[in-house]
Amino acid sequence: MADLESLSVLLLWTAIAIYALAFTAYAFDLARRSEESSDAKLREAELVASGRTGIIAAASASSSSSDAASPRVMARIGTSLTVLGFVLHLAATLARGIAAGRVPWANNYEFAMTGTLLIMLVYLLVLTRLDLRFLGTFITGLVVVLLGVSAVSFYVIVTPLMDPLKSVWLVIHVFVASLSTAFFALAFALSVTQLMQSRRARLVAEGAEKIGPRFLATLPTADRLEALAYRFATIGFIFWTFTLIAGAIWAQDAWGRYWGFDVKETWTFIIWVLYAGYIHARATRGWRGNPSAWLSIVGFTAVIFNFTIVNVFFKGLHAYSGL
Amino acid sequence: MSSSPSDPQAGSGAAASDPLRPSDHVDGGSAIVQPRLGVTGWLRWGWRQLTSMRTALVLLLILAIAAIPGSLFPQRMADPNGVTQWRADNPDLFPVLDALDLFDVYMSPWFSAIYLLLFISLIGCVIPRIKHHAKALRAQPPRTPVRLARLDDHREVSRESENPDAAASAAVDTAETQLKSLGYRVARFDGRGTYSVSAERGYWRETGNLVFHLALVGVLVTVGVGGGYSYTGQQVIVEETTFVNTLLDYSSIQRGRFVTEEALEPYAITLDSFDVSYVPAGSPGAGQAGDFAANITVRDADGEVWSDAVRVNHPLPVAGDSIYLLGNGYAPTITVRNAEGTVIFRDDVPFLPQDSAMTSLGIVKIADGMPEQLGLQGFFYPTQAELATGAFTSVYPALVNPVLTLNVYEGDLGIDDGTPRSVYVLDTTDMTQLTGGDTGLESIELAPGESADLPNGLGMITFENASPDGSADYENSVKRYASLQIHHDRSAVWVLVFSLLALAGLLLALFVPRRRMWVKATPADGTITLEYAGLARGEDPTLAAAVDDLAAAHGSLLDAQAAASDTAASDTQKVG
Ligand code: HEM
Numbered sequence: 024m025a026d027l028e029s030l031s032v033l034l035l036w037t038a039i040a041i042y043a044l045a046f047t048a049y050a051f052d053l054a055r056r057s058e059e060s061s062d063a064k065l066r067e068a069e070l071v072a073s074g075r076t077g078i079i080a081a082a083s084a085s086s087s088s089s090d091a092a093s094p095r096v097m098a099r100i101g102t103s104l105t106v107l108g109f110v111l112h113l114a115a116t117l118a119r120g121i122a123a124g125r126v127p128w129a130n131n132y133e134f135a136m137t138g139t140l141l142i143m144l145v146y147l148l149v150l151t152r153l154d155l156r157f158l159g160t161f162i163t164g165l166v167v168v169l170l171g172v173s174a175v176s177f178y179v180i181v182t183p184l185m186d187p188l189k190s191v192w193l194v195i196h197v198f199v200a201s202l203s204t205a206f207f208a209l210a211f212a213l214s215v216t217q218l219m220q221s222r223r224a225r226l227v228a229e230g231a232e233k234i235g236p237r238f239l240a241t242l243p244t245a246d247r248l249e250a251l252a253y254r255f256a257t258i259g260f261i262f263w264t265f266t267l268i269a270g271a272i273w274a275q276d277a278w279g280r281y282w283g284f285d286v287k288e289t290w291t292f293i294i295w296v297l298y299a300g301y302i303h304a305r306a307t308r309g310w311r312g313n314p315s316a317w318l319s320i321v322g323f324t325a326v327i328f329n330f331t332i333v334n335v336f337f338k339g340l341h342a343y344s345g346l
Numbered sequence: 347m348s349s350s351p352s353d354p355q356a357g358s359g360a361a362a363s364d365p366l367r368p369s370d371h372v373d374g375g376s377a378i379v380q381p382r383l384g385v386t387g388w389l390r391w392g393w394r395q396l397t398s399m400r401t402a403l404v405l406l407l408i409l410a411i412a413a414i415p416g417s418l419f420p421q422r423m424a425d426p427n428g429v430t431q432w433r434a435d436n437p438d439l440f441p442v443l444d445a446l447d448l449f450d451v452y453m454s455p456w457f458s459a460i461y462l463l464l465f466i467s468l469i470g471c472v473i474p475r476i477k478h479h480a481k482a483l484r485a486q487p488p489r490t491p492v493r494l495a496r497l498d499d500h501r502e503v504s505r506e507s508e509n510p511d512a513a514a515s516a517a518v519d520t521a522e523t524q525l526k527s528l529g530y531r532v533a534r535f536d537g538r539g540t541y542s543v544s545a546e547r548g549y550w551r552e553t554g555n556l557v558f559h560l561a562l563v564g565v566l567v568t569v570g571v572g573g574g575y576s577y578t579g580q581q582v583i584v585e586e587t588t589f590v591n592t593l594l595d596y597s598s599i600q601r602g603r604f605v606t607e608e609a610l611e612p613y614a615i616t617l618d619s620f621d622v623s624y625v626p627a628g629s630p631g632a633g634q635a636g637d638f639a640a641n642i643t644v645r646d647a648d649g650e651v652w653s654d655a656v657r658v659n660h661p662l663p664v665a666g667d668s669i670y671l672l673g674n675g676y677a678p679t680i681t682v683r684n685a686e687g688t689v690i691f692r693d694d695v696p697f698l699p700q701d702s703a704m705t706s707l708g709i710v711k712i713a714d715g716m717p718e719q720l721g722l723q724g725f726f727y728p729t730q731a732e733l734a735t736g737a738f739t740s741v742y743p744a745l746v747n748p749v750l751t752l753n754v755y756e757g758d759l760g761i762d763d764g765t766p767r768s769v770y771v772l773d774t775t776d777m778t779q780l781t782g783g784d785t786g787l788e789s790i791e792l793a794p795g796e797s798a799d800l801p802n803g804l805g806m807i808t809f810e811n812a813s814p815d816g817s818a819d820y821e822n823s824v825k826r827y828a829s830l831q832i833h834h835d836r837s838a839v840w841v842l843v844f845s846l847l848a849l850a851g852l853l854l855a856l857f858v859p860r861r862r863m864w865v866k867a868t869p870a871d872g873t874i875t876l877e878y879a880g881l882a883r884g885e886d887p888t889l890a891a892a893v894d895d896l897a898a899a900h901g902s903l904l905d906a907q908a909a910a911s912d913t914a915a916s917d918t919q920k921v922g
Pocket of ligand 1: 302303306367368371397398399402406464465467468469471472554555556558559562852855856884
């Protein structure tokens with residue numbers, strides 16, 4: 024099965040390259056959005072200057088931001104490339120799983136491969152219902168970095184599973200954890216955009232000269248972004264709650280206790296509490312808006328920390344990074 | 347999305363069917379008022395602070411932060427050896443951090459204070475909400491607002507009608523049945539020339555929220571109470587030996603404060619054999635161990651005898667306990683004779699594995715039968731090889747070339763004064779080393795079946811070969827041991843039940859949309875105006891679509907009715 028294993032590596036690097044191209048296309052799309060929004064402003068200014076009524080100016084500005092006019096060519100190319108990258112990424116993951124004769128999520132290299140695959144899957148599925156292509160640069164960028172780093176530093180050859188990992192709970196617990204990571208990632212990206220958008224709104228209101236990146240003008244408002252972020256975070260939170268429970272059931276079988284504040288258990292708990300805090304913040308007067316967005320950002324930072332630093336450097340029972 | 351800005355109730359105070367929220371909730375009505383003077387005033391104010399959203403939020407964040415140090419420092423409950431090591435590495439810092447409970451974070455007073463406060467806040471918040479919700483469950487949907495058009499999600503259509511008044515009333519009847527079948531609770535508000543139905547759904551959202559928070563209390567309480575009745579014992583058991591589930595027989599046991607001696611059922615466990623397989627040399631992951639199985643025979647308290655295996659991930663249930671396989675290793679059988687040739691020690695000595703090739707460390711303590719007490723400290727190498735430095739190591743975990751090396755110490759073992767000492771540690775402070783190191787004498791080195799003289803004519807030591815007679819290789823030359831954990835905790839299943847309840851409550855609380863719907867019909871000359879409006883209570887991303895669906899379905903129902911009455915009318919004409 025060694026040839027399947029190296030095929031998987033080849034496919035994965037190709038996928039990374041294609042995701043990188045998708046990233047570029049999405050970046051061009053953001054640049055294009057910036058131009059559009061300044062074009063619109065220009066036109067607005069001309070119209071007003073030529074003495075026509077403000078009503079027309081307002082109408083033209085709103086039609087350009089509703090983006091019916093712009094076909095978003097670069098965004099489309101980005102998405103097509105992402106789909107292509109996803110197919111290769113999926114093939115790489117399947118090849119790895121077949122080569123190993125088990126689910127492909129049993130060490131850090133494989134967690135990264137499957138986890139990022141799920142991030143992409145969730146992103147592409149969401150795209151069929153909501154136009155979140157403005158997150159394309161973030162998502163493809165994140166996945167390129169995570170995959171690149173893990174292919175370089177976490178790569179291990181296929182070895183047989185250690186006994187504690189031979190459990191259906193491995194399949195369930197790790198898979199669901201990766202799935203919630205995907206939702207948290209989207210929530211994170213939306214929260215970051217939300218903060219940029221609300222900063223822009225503040226600067227506009229203050230009549231400031233510089234109001235941040237211009238592409239923001241083509242994106243949804245901060246409120247709308249916040250509502251979307253919240254929706255993804257709550258789905259992620261539910262999967263995370265399930266991860267916690269499934270992990271405890273597995274720990275009960277493997278280690279003889281369902282909870283022992285092992286390092287990894289502790290971080291799973293910390294992340295759960297942080298997101299519970301985020302959900303509360305959304306419902307607390309004075310915390311909705313920017314402060315809650317910061318909590319979503321802190322929460323996702325903890326998720327990434329848990330996957331990288333904790334897996335690699337902290338000592339505990341979960342010594343499955345394979346490094 | 348919450349539509350509070352356009353909420354027609356916002357000014358006039360929330361309806362009785364709205365869930366009760368702490369006053370600093372985004373949908374909450376009144377701001378926190380300054381306390382009136384006086385003790386009760388302040389108490390009430392303090393209680394209100396404690397049970398506010400902000401306090402809950404801040405306590406949650408503090409809890410998250412407080413849990414971090416426990417992942418940075420080794421914890422006594424999870425990793426006692428790590429704590430010992432940390433102390434040895436940082437002797438000066440250790441007492442300071444230990445005084446701050448940084449090695450027992452999750453048992454510490456400060457950590458407990460945080461979560462107890464959080465749970466007090468939770469209970470204080472949830473109880474009034476339960477009372478309120480119990481009433482809300484029986485309350486009627488609120489009166490239809492006068493100007494529905496002020497709501498964000500509002501649709502309006504007109505229909506022609508010969509008899510507008512009757513048609514308006516009938517249209518609202520239809521809407522009422524329609525809403526009911528969609529799971530809404532409905533109330534009619536007719537009068538002042540209009541007909542309307544007010545509908546509300548999503549009571550499960552609040553129910554789910556309350557179930558979720560209460561289930562968290564359930565988890566905390568069952569964990570707390572369950573701990574008092576649970577016990578966990580560890581026992582090392584060598585092949586062909588037996589141990590009995592009594593306090594006396596355990597090498598270590600932690601038990602809750604309500605566990606009496608009689609609570610342990612005295613069944614006996616014999617380790618018949620221990621199986622393990624190793625990935626062969628030369629393949630990926632060579633030497634990795636797997637498929638561990640401790641094959642045991644159990645004699646129940648009532649005398650019944652049966653056999654089974656304990657495997658990793660597959661604890662064996664015995665008399666309400668669960669038996670886990672925690673570890674394994676080699677237990678070389680060692681015999682020591684004194685100068686007269688009398689056997690003064692003979693035992694299977696469990697050696698602790700130090701690496702994945704099972705280089706193992708072991709201790710023999712001989713208190714009696716020699717001129718002075720004797721301590722032997724040694725290594726066991728299942729497949730011995732020599733490093734470039736001349737030191738020995740094991741290169742493979744199975745018994746290919748087993749070698750036992752021992753150094754001999756003479757003097758005071760330090761066990762006579764009754765101080766408990768670990769059987770795995772030799773305290774050599776009051777002892778003289780006789781072999782190895784700087785003594786000038788070689789360490790004792792034995793293969794299975796070999797014997798060697800002890801220094802100073804003290805006697806002889808033998809590494810017994812445990813293979814059956816006539817074995818060609820060393821495969822079975824050394825006995826193995828399993829380290830078992832016997833765990834008793836009946837509360838675990840309840841913790842699981844409450845966790846799943848919490849999960850179910852969460853699903854309801856986050857995904858059941860709570861909303862109000864109104865359908866209003868206003869008759870006029872030859873037409874009726876139908877208005878549909880929806881109002882979200884809490885996050886509700888699908889509200890607009892729901893209003894559209896309602897209007898469309900209502901329209902087609904009315905069309906169908908009209909068609910039916912047309913046919914009926916023409917039928918009557920025919921008969922007439
Ligand atoms: C162990 C501590 C707590 C945790 C883990 C926790 C977690 C959660 C979660 C996950 C939600 C979202 C689900 C839902 O909307 O029902 C929520 C909502 C809520 N919690 Fe808590 N909670 C805790 C303590 C508290 C306390 C102490 C209060 C009282 C101040 C409280 C009041 C609320 C309220 C009012 C909501 C509804 C928010 C809304 O309207 O969207 N919670 N909580």
